[in-house]
Amino acid sequence: MPLNLTQLRADTGGAGKVTHFNNAGSSLMPRQVTDAVVGHLRREEEIGGYEAAAEAAPNLDRVRVSLAQLIGANPGDIALTESGSNAWAAAVSALSLTAPRVLLARTEYAGNVLALRRLARHRNLQLVVLEDDDGGKPSVDHLQQELATGDVGLVALTHVPMTGGPVNPAAEFGSLCRDAGVPLALDACQSVGQMPLNVAELGCDILVGTGRKFLRGPRGTAFAYVNPDLHGAEARMLESREASMAGRLGLGRAVDYALELGVEAIRDRILKLAGIMHARLAELPGVELHTEPQHGIMTFSVRHKTPAEVKEHLARERVNVSMVQHAPSTPDAVLYATLEDEPTAVRASVHCFNTEAEIDRLVEVLTQLQRTNR
Numbered sequence: 442m443p444l445n446l447t448q449l450r451a452d453t454g455g456a457g458k459v460t461h462f463n464n465a466g467s468s469l470m471p472r473q474v475t476d477a478v479v480g481h482l483r484r485e486e487e488i489g490g491y492e493a494a495a496e497a498a499p500n501l502d503r504v505r506v507s508l509a510q511l512i513g514a515n516p517g518d519i520a521l522t523e524s525g526s527n528a529w530a531a532a533v534s535a536l537s538l539t540a541p542r543v544l545l546a547r548t549e550y551a552g553n554v555l556a557l558r559r560l561a562r563h564r565n566l567q568l569v570v571l572e573d574d575d576g577g578k579p580s581v582d583h584l585q586q587e588l589a590t591g592d593v594g595l596v597a598l599t600h601v602p603m604t605g606g607p608v609n610p611a612a613e614f615g616s617l618c619r620d621a622g623v624p625l626a627l628d629a630c631q632s633v634g635q636m637p638l639n640v641a642e643l644g645c646d647i648l649v650g651t652g653r654k655f656l657r658g659p660r661g662t663a664f665a666y667v668n669p670d671l672h673g674a675e676a677r678m679l680e681s682r683e684a685s686m687a688g689r690l691g692l693g694r695a696v697d698y699a700l701e702l703g704v705e706a707i708r709d710r711i712l713k714l715a716g717i718m719h720a721r722l723a724e725l726p727g728v729e730l731h732t733e734p735q736h737g738i739m740t741f742s743v744r745h746k747t748p749a750e751v752k753e754h755l756a757r758e759r760v761n762v763s764m765v766q767h768a769p770s771t772p773d774a775v776l777y778a779t780l781e782d783e784p785t786a787v788r789a790s791v792h793c794f795n796t797e798a799e800i801d802r803l804v805e806v807l808t809q810l811q812r813t814n815r
């Protein structure tokens with residue numbers, strides 16, 4: 442069933458106040474999510490933090506149930522955390538790897554690469570960057586060759602890169618890793634909430650996601666799935682005893698909201714809007730698109746303007762976008778990338794509550810900016 446746009450916009454307090462194309466950074470929460478967060482904070486104010494948590498215990502338990510439904514897992518294999526990358530690093534570091542080579546793709550999230558570099562130093566591991574295939578995705582053939590050596594202890598893959606670009610072949614990776622008995626750690630921070638995910642179909646042993654991006658949950662919320670058959674890592678050990686219960690309840694409400702809308706319907710609308718945005722930006726002289734519309738994240742450059750200048754100009758018109766560095770192209774650059782590298786592109790990311798009129802607005806403001814070049 443197509444989504445009811447009027448309802449979606451009514452649920453989204455920020456819709457109409459800003460043109461929000463920074464959903465890959467942090468999306469606009471629906472009011473149901475804000476209500477869950479604020480409602481719990483009020484109870485903490487009124488009766489005390491521990492008492493409010495005890496009162497909300499059944500709802501807090503349901504957060505794991507909702508997440509489990511979202512990704513086809515058991516609630517007991519889900520950890521509630523505050524950061525996707527911290528959970529990823531903790532889960533991966535706890536693994537007892539049976540071989541020294543760790544495979545990763547060119548588009549692995551830079552924070553995960555940093556964690557792998559630390560791990561490699563301490564445990565004498567060798568990090569190997571997989572080649573891309575002709576379509577710019579990590580090569581499944583190269584993965585197969587590496588796995589056949591018997592020297593691979595772990596494979597890391599970021600499902601949808603924060604820099605845009607193709608959706609990486611997670612299920613193909615999962616199937617080969619399962620056959621080889623090698624754990625696959627999947628970073629789904631940019632895919633969860635914008636496309637259906639199922640850990641059994643993806644064949645991953647670790648999956649992490651953040652709350653604030655396409656799930657539209659509060660900041661400082663994240664989750665991790667850990668396959669209970671893995672040696673070393675275990676879901677609950679990733680949880681910190683102290684955390685924002687309001688945030689966790691907000692995350693649960695965000696997941697329920699996505700499930701109520703239907704993740705397929707969300708995906709379809711995001712893809713439709715991404716296609717429209719891509720076509721409109723492609724018509725703009727001086728705009729160079731770097732990605733195809735395969736999900737909600739699009740990156741582009743504007744001739745004679747830095748990404749920061751474009752972002753600032755759009756922000757003055759209350760159009761929110763962000764900036765990214767392109768994924769590095771050589772293995773060395775992948776291994777030594779940092780999260781602080783100079784941005785090379787503007788990132789505009791759509792969600793289901795965005796409209797075609799908002800895309801028109803983006804195009805209009807970019808056109809104004811280009812006039813200042815003449």
Ligand SMILES: Cc1ncc(COP(=O)(O)O)c(C=O)c1O
Nearest residue numbers: 524525526527550603630631651
């Ligand atoms: C692909 C990817 N992984 C991980 C993260 C980090 O998640 P968190 O900020 O929850 O640690 C991000 C954030 O931008 C991301 O895009």
